[in-house]
Amino acid sequence: MAHPGESANADWLARSQAAVWHPCTQMRHHAQPDSPAHLPLVPIANGKGAWLYDFAGRRYLDGISSWWTNLFGHANPRINAALREQLEKLEHVMLAGFTHQPVVELSERLAALTGGALGHAFYASDGASATEIALKMSFHYWRNVGRPEKTEFLCLAGGYHGETVGALAVTDVALFKDAYAPLVRHAARVLPSPDARLAEAGETPAAVARRAAADLERHLQEHGTRTAALILEPLVQGAAGMAMHDPEYLRLARILCDHHEVHLICDEIAVGCGRTGTFFAHEQAEIDGQPIRPDLLCLSKGISGGYLPLSIVLCRDVIYEAFLDDSVARAFLHSHSYTGNPLACRAALATLDIFAEDDVLAANRAKARQIAAALAPLAAHPQVRHPRQRGMIAAFDVMTDDPHFSRRFYRAALDHEALIRPIGNTVYWMPPYIVDAGEIAHLGAATEKALASALA
Ligand SMILES: *Cc1c(COP(=O)(O)O)cnc(C)c1O
Numbered sequence: 347m348a349h350p351g352e353s354a355n356a357d358w359l360a361r362s363q364a365a366v367w368h369p370c371t372q373m374r375h376h377a378q379p380d381s382p383a384h385l386p387l388v389p390i391a392n393g394k395g396a397w398l399y400d401f402a403g404r405r406y407l408d409g410i411s412s413w414w415t416n417l418f419g420h421a422n423p424r425i426n427a428a429l430r431e432q433l434e435k436l437e438h439v440m441l442a443g444f445t446h447q448p449v450v451e452l453s454e455r456l457a458a459l460t461g462g463a464l465g466h467a468f469y470a471s472d473g474a475s476a477t478e479i480a481l482k483m484s485f486h487y488w489r490n491v492g493r494p495e496k497t498e499f500l501c502l503a504g505g506y507h508g509e510t511v512g513a514l515a516v517t518d519v520a521l522f523k524d525a526y527a528p529l530v531r532h533a534a535r536v537l538p539s540p541d542a543r544l545a546e547a548g549e550t551p552a553a554v555a556r557r558a559a560a561d562l563e564r565h566l567q568e569h570g571t572r573t574a575a576l577i578l579e580p581l582v583q584g585a586a587g588m589a590m591h592d593p594e595y596l597r598l599a600r601i602l603c604d605h606h607e608v609h610l611i612c613d614e615i616a617v618g619c620g621r622t623g624t625f626f627a628h629e630q631a632e633i634d635g636q637p638i639r640p641d642l643l644c645l646s647k648g649i650s651g652g653y654l655p656l657s658i659v660l661c662r663d664v665i666y667e668a669f670l671d672d673s674v675a676r677a678f679l680h681s682h683s684y685t686g687n688p689l690a691c692r693a694a695l696a697t698l699d700i701f702a703e704d705d706v707l708a709a710n711r712a713k714a715r716q717i718a719a720a721l722a723p724l725a726a727h728p729q730v731r732h733p734r735q736r737g738m739i740a741a742f743d744v745m746t747d748d749p750h751f752s753r754r755f756y757r758a759a760l761d762h763e764a765l766i767r768p769i770g771n772t773v774y775w776m777p778p779y780i781v782d783a784g785e786i787a788h789l790g791a792a793t794e795k796a797l798a799s800a801l802a
Contacts, residue, residue: 395778432448467658506583614628619701645657738776756768
């Protein structure tokens with residue numbers, strides 16, 4: 347007898363395929379079960395902790411935190427309670443001309459987390475909008491201070507900053523960008539990535555970082571006066587396939603940007619909120635014993651605990667102050683309907699409370715060691731290259747010329763009760779921080795089995 351939930355699974359799957367256009371998906375891959383390119387569409391009935399469940403009770407360990415958003419598990423009791431309380435008070439109010447407790451408290455707490463360096467917070471709803479806001483703020487700042495020639499942006503090879511038309515200008519992922527090339531602004535210059543995998547024989551990750559920084563320096567010597575900002579993902583370039591680099595690059599980039607009067611925009615949409623071991627990834631680079639600070643910092647994904655769409659751009663007060671004037675045209679006239687939504691801000695405050703109350707960064711250091719232990723046997727696989735880890739992100743590349751590897755692996759992992767969605771030939775884990783030792787072991791075992799069956 348089939349589980350009664352199986353008919354609900356089948357029903358939601360069919361209705362979704364008929365009515366929903368799913369993101370980042372060739373919809374045909376959902377519709378052809380016999381093709382090697384087939385991607386099963388998975389109906390989810392509920393979630394709890396690190397697990398997602400379908401209508402028949404089949405379960406999947408959320409090994410990638412539902413696209414890197416979920417930090418403290420699904421249906422987290424503390425975030426749920428905070429949202430219920432907020433729901434009874436205020437679900438939304440426009441943020442132009444009005445303010446409210448959650449947005450004020452969140453702005454204050456985020457500023458404090460930057461040691462007071464980034465004193466103002468601007469709000470939007472998704473990561474790509476945060477990128478657009480940071481680029482516009484940088485450009486407009488230079489205009490307001492009498493440097494209108496600073497119109498160019500720099501980004502890194504493999505950098506990903508979102509997929510709206512403006513954000514694509516600084517995104518260097520061909521699969522997302524090429525089709526829209528005629529729409530995309532060309533002023534962004536792509537510089538070599540400090541990706542440690544690019545090491546030549548005998549080169550350390552720090553040496554790769556210095557080599558990439560030398561390219562940045564050459565570029566700025568020639569074009570610095572026309573450059574508004576450098577945007578990068580500190581420590582881990584996520585969508586490029588978890589490309590990791592040494593903090594030395596950030597240290598040098600900070601020094602070079604200061605020297606050439608160029609803003610440093612840290613896109614911590616994926617790597618912020620403790621993912622790499624520190625609350626912000628950029629804190630792992632230091633100058634004179636102090637963490638470096640960007641001029642503009644983008645946050646999203648994990649900041650609301652994976653509950654609600656929210657993004658934030660934090661900026662230095664000197665940038666904020668350059669917009670203060672009697673003229674409206676010198677103001678930052680940017681807005682989104684749900685800017686500063688109270689429910690989303692409340693979810694973010696509950697998330698920050700968990701960080702403080704549970705000393706999450708310390709607890710994650712122990713979990714990162716367990717993740718390293720689970721990664722070790724996979725690193726010995728003859729087709730595995732570049733096993734790597736930074737805090738709560740672990741990844742490796744698989745040597746295969748099968749163009750369907752990522753989909754085969756994904757399907758096989760689902761069969762072994764794990765949601766693991768490789769990027770090309772890069773398999774990675776980015777689990778919620780509440781995973782326990784048993785769940786980390788489950789992730790390791792599911793990966794081992796999925797790898798065997800995907801390569802069979
Ligand atoms: C996901 C991501 C974005 C885009 O965020 P969306 O909410 O998907 O628009 C931008 N930058 C980085 C580094 C990201 O990982």
